[in-house]
C-alpha cells in the first residue's frame with residue numbers, strides 16, 4: 001500500500017492582525033517541528049506573508065497563499081501574481097476555495113486557468129472542490145465534485161500531478177460546525193481517487209493527497225484521519241488557535 005504523507009493546511013482566511021498572526025505562526029512552527037511526520041502549510045492573509053515567512057523560515061512549515069491571479073503582471077487592480085508570491089517565499093496556493101467559488105463567484109474555467117498558471121510556476125496547488133447542501137440533498141454530490149475535479153485538472157498532465165493536492169470541502173460543512181461523517185467523507189475521497197485513476201493512472205491515484213476540510217477540529221480529526229483515502233485536512237476556524245491546530249497536527253502524525 002502506498003504511504004502518502006499527511007498534509008495539514010491552516011487557512012486563516014481574512015483573520016488575525018499582524019501581531020496575532022506572527023504569534024500564531026510561531027506556535028504552528030513549534031508544533032510542526034515537534035511532529036515532522038506530516039507536511040504543515042499555513043495560508044495567512046496577503047499583507048502578512050512577508051512577516052510570517054520570517055517567523056517560519058527555520059521551521060518545517062510551508063508558506064501558502066489563499067489565492068492568485070493567472071497572469072504574470074499588468075492591469076489587474078487588486079490582484080496578486082504568482083511571481084510576486086514566489087518572491088515572498090510562498091510555495092503553496094489554494095485554488096477554487098468554496099468562498100472564492102460561491103462568494104466571489106469564480107467560475108470553473110477561471111479556476112482551471114489559475115491551476116494551470118500556478119502549476120507552470122511550480123507551486124504546490126491545492127484544488128478545492130465540494131458540493132452545496134442543496135446539491136447534496138438532490139443526490140448530485142459526486143457529479144458536482146468529480147465535475148470540479150475534471151474541470152480543475154483540465155490542463156494538468158501526469159507529471160504535474162505530483163504538485164497537486166485536492167481538498168474535498170463540502171460547502172455546507174465549512175465554518176458551520178457541521179462535519180461530514182467519516183463514512184460520507186471517505187466515500188467522496190474514494191470516488192475522487194477513482195476519478196484520478198481513470199483520468200491518469202493507478203500511480204497518480206495512489207500518490208495524490210486528498211485533504212478533507214469543513215469544521216475539522218481536534219475532536220473529529222482522528223476519526224477522519226483513520227479513513228483510508230483521507231490524507232490530512234484543510235482547516236479554517238480551528239487553525240486560528242495555536243492549541244487546536246497543534247492538536248490536529250498531532251492527530252495526523
Ligand code: PGA
Pocket residue numbers: 011169173174175176177213214215216234235236237238
Ligand atoms: P472551517 O473552514 O474549518 O472553518 O470549516 C475550512 C476551510 O474553509 O478551508
